[in-house]
Amino acid sequence: MAPDQGNSFLPHLGGGATDFELAGQLCYALLLREGEIPVAQLEAMCRSAMASPEGTLYLANGDGTLELPASAGPWQALLEEARRSGTVATRPDALACPLTFRDMLLGLLAVGGKAEGYSALEHRRFGDLAALLAGALHARQAFNLRQEDLARMEAKVEEQSQILDHIHDSVITMDLSGYIMGWNKGAERLFGYTAAEAVGRHILFLYADDGSETLEEEDDLFYNAFLDHGRREFEVRRRKKSGEVFWASVSLSLSRNEAGEPAGLIGYLVDITNQLEREEKLRLHAKIFEHNSEAVIVTDAMQRVLSVNKAFCDITGFSEAEVRMSLPALLQPTRDDPNLAAEIQVALASSGAWQGELWDRRKNGDTYPVWVSISSVKNTRGILSHYFLVFSDISERKEAERQIYRLAYYDALTGLPNRSLLFSLLEQALIEAQRNQTHGAVLFVDLDRFKTINDSFGHAPADALLKEVARRLQETLRAEDVVARLGGDEFIVALFDITKREHAALVGQKILDALAEPFQIEHHEVLLTASIGIAVFPDDGRDAETLLRNADTAMYRVKQTSGGPLFYSQEMNLRSLERLKLEGALRKAVERQEFRLYYQPQVELATGRIVGAEALIRWHHPEQGMIPPTAFIPLAEETGLIVSIGAWVLDAACRQGRLWREAGYEDLTIAVNLSPRQFRPGLSQLVNETLERHAFPGENLELEITEGMLMHNSEAVIQMLEDFHQAGVRLALDDFGTGYSSLAYLKKFPIDNLKIDRSFVSGIPHDGDDSAIAKAIISMAKNLRLLVIAEGVETEEQLDFLRAAGCDEIQGYLFSPPVPVEDFQLLLERNNG
Known part of the structure; x- marks a missing residue:
């Protein structure tokens, strides 16, 4: 069994006088002897106690860690086994045991070399010896800690004594009745009374309030509370000799005589009027800083983060600890853009501020746009000391702008450019064509009998068909070509650069071939055809309106003839006019x-x-x-x-x-x-x-x-x-x-x-x-x-x-x-x- 080293370290070595002598020697060596722990002496005692010519002892660090040195040699395996098992480890010629107290490892002990080996009784004796040694080691360790604490306390008292010797603030001593017994120079400067004017008077003459009830309350505060607790700190209002009332921070201590009985009061007062005003201002600023809905970053002059507010953490996902002393992530892109970085630095140098749009990265890796205001801060000597950055996440605003742009310039169903964007692109293409003496074409694509499909299957399947048509049209065209949807089943294909008139007809035929592949609608196979009219610019029109009207005219002619793509001609206008007349007559x-x-x-x-x-x-x-x-x-x-x-x-x-x-x-x-x-x-x-x-x-x-x-x-x-x-x-x-x-x-x-x-x-x-x-x-x-x-x-x-x-x-x-x-x-x- 493992020795019970966690509860007792009394000697269990057999009860003989020799055993108690050994226990006394161990206690003396560990508890009464000053200086370092005598490891060699303890090791020798243990060898003697176990009648063993060989043995070794290793002590753990204060945190319970122990690394065996290379010199452990033949003992190492046995010691490691004892540490793992937590009890006595054996081999025919040696014993090892961990020294533990309340599950904390204090050391490892081993003995060996006994010719006749070790009996079961000796195993137990060795465990008891280890328990005794562990208890004594723990007691010595606790004693050392108390000594260190005492030394630190003495040093602190000495330090405080030196500070009190040189203190310039108000220190007042009083008897238990509140009559002033001591009045230092700090008190003279603070209140305006000399020591001769103050000593012997009751402390109440310094109070700012004249009401008797208030005085009684403060009297209770000064005496009853301190007689019970011995020390008190609070903030009070006091009056100077000039009549000026101020706020003071008071720290009262109870002094005692040699018998330990209360003998007087020691009061330490500091004028905190300005401090309270500053603190109130700082609290206000802190509240504004912390509860601001916009993210705020404060950096040093090297632009390293010093503090951030809650909005910053909510927006970015970073805690303050994760970004402190790092360069703000939203300023990183400016390093890759010399022009932007230079713009910011020039603005900060000239006016001390810059604002604009940047991109930031959240903790999860997502990037998002922000609107940033950067300002520089100088200290009282005019030296740059800080920057503060205020920014807000404008993702929703940008998305709303994109949505508005999409609604304004793109078809909601197919995602293709709509009439407005098409007209803008066409007008720009016409200007470039005129400047460069080039040609282009507009193809007006109208699906045949689409109304029948819409009536037959309903709007949702018909919309799905239109989206598939849009996809096929885009796949048919080059990247520089544009396909737009005017509405319903009408599409426009704009070829901004063609070398021959026939190229537009070839594209029209490719479109017809793409649409000839069957479409699937609700498990039905639907065949779709289209009518395509072509207008070439600048020959058939020098503005977008004319081009589309002429391409539309050609498309209607195709519907009447059931032919392939058809180029616009002047004769078609006459037929369109006839159709308009027919509509008017109808x-x-x-x-x-x-x-x-x-x-x-x-x-x-x-x-x-x-x-x-x-x-x-x-x-x-x-x-x-x-x-x-x-x-x-x-x-x-x-x-x-x-x-x-x-x-x-x-x-x-x-x-x-x-x-x-x-x-x-x-x-x-x-x-x-x-x-x-x-x-x-x-x-x-x-x-x-x-x-x-x-x-x-x-x-x-x-x-x-x-x-x-x-x-x-x-x-x-x-x-x-x-x-x-x-x-x-x-x-x-x-x-x-x-x-x-x-x-x-x-x-x-x-x-x-x-x-x-x-x-x-x-x-x-x-x-x-x-x-x-x-x-x-x-x-x-x-x-x-x-x-x-x-x-x-x-x-x-x-x-x-x-x-x-x-x-x-x-x-x-x-x-x-x-x-x-x-x-x-x-x-x-x-x-x-």
Whole structure:
């Protein structure tokens, strides 16, 4: 077992006289003998006690560390084993044990060389010897520490005595009743009273307050408190001989006689009026410094940090200790920029201040912008002593500026330059082109049928498609070229330096090739085409506005011709002017009652009777005559005029439907096409008001919608269709199968009729695919209890096929083209009797 060296060091060496003699010798050597610890003598005592011819003793340092010297030689391994185990370590011819007291290592002891070896009893004797020696070493160590403390205290008392001998401040001694017994020169200078005037008087004559209650309170403070505690320090107001009142710092000590009983008071007074004023000022400054929302750094004349405030630590992440005496990190970049460093030094030398924007680095490595004010401070002799730097993190302000810049000059969706930035870049490029006699080009890129995609899939997928278009355009161009988005599906590509006119056409073709790769929208593969018009500068325009207008004109010409990239020509302006005239005339067409409705019969195959009529608009222009829908409906869609035109069509169809009902054709259904742009709040109300105005039943009105409207799948669209259904209005899904057809539409929306598009009807019965599709649509509609109408029926073969397939109704030139009201009336009379 390990000896219990932490609790006792009494001798346990067997109880014989020799053992106690050894214990006494150890105590004498360690506790009573002055000077260094006699290591050799202690080592010899231990060898003698253990009857061992060999032995060694090593003492630890005051902190418990012990490194064995090279001279430890053959003892080293055994001693290290004893230190690790914390108890007696053995080998046949030697013993070793650590000397520990309360887990603190005081030394290592070993003995050996005994011929017959060591018995178990000797092992225990050796452990007890080590415990005794450890206890004695600890006692000697504690004694040495007390001696050192005493020496330091004596030196301090001597030092204080010398200071008191030369002190110039006020020192006053009093008896226990408060009568002055001593009055030094410092007290004479402070109060203005000589020692003869002050000694013998009560200390109360120096008090600044005359009130008896206050005097009693101070009297208690002076006497009762000090008789209890022996010393007190406080701040009081005192009055000089001149009557001036001042603040004094008082330190009172209780003096005692030889018997230890209180004998008097010693008062030490210092005028602290100016000090308190300075301290108050410093406290105010410190509070301002510490609670300032801006970071503050104070440096020495060498620009080494002396102190920082809390805002600095919050902003940078550094503590004051981490940056003290280092160069402020925000000044580091100035060393790499000689011009900036020189600017700062010149400003500080001339005016003592500089301010501007710099970059700083946080503790985590992030860099951020700061607005810095640097000022120099000189001492009373006019010598530069300090700098102070005040800075604030302007990251949010810079980010706000960047955000404002992005909003002002970049498209929010694609991140491309917007119209404003494009115009600025173009104007600069035109100036340089004129100066350097170079050429450039502007390509106006407009996506074809993007509105259909937007209507079919909704805004979010369409926006994703626009971002992908922007990415492909950027990848197609050189780094010096610019691609911008004007809005919607319109993009501008600016080539600021081309050597040949044909290069612009090559870039246009590369753009078309890039866009020809399929796009993925909600697991659908979408093919996208574009129309590109090209204007070359300076030939086609010497300002940005003209260039874009001419490129736009060329782009619209491409849409009309369905060709590739097309360069602008003067002839295109004439066509653009015609288009503008057409738009102006279209806006007035409703007011001037220039529109007419034609009606195409819908015939029931089972009976051959006319059961419905699709209302189709025609424009009778006063100068150009009859303008077909294909010439003005796209323009009406683009300009938004389709909303007012659609309202006119609905009104005219319901008015005519009522007339036919009054003529006896009560089961005749009037079909009206709805544009996607008409699907806006108020449409269902418009339909209901129109039906009421003309007393036309909802059951006789059929609204034809496209699949694109349904793909929005919004609550507003669903509610609108439900409103129509509640009013009895029939809903027909037009051009079924040509778009992104989904059976979910037929299940979710209240559809009554399906219309097979003419593109499928035209191929039957000879085209196997068209025939199969038509049969499938008819079969599916029957299973869903929907009525099927086939459009574009022109031959008897098509009619026979559709009748055999189970189609319900047809419309097409085989029976009749769209005809005016009068002709349709004749068809009714002749066909329905």
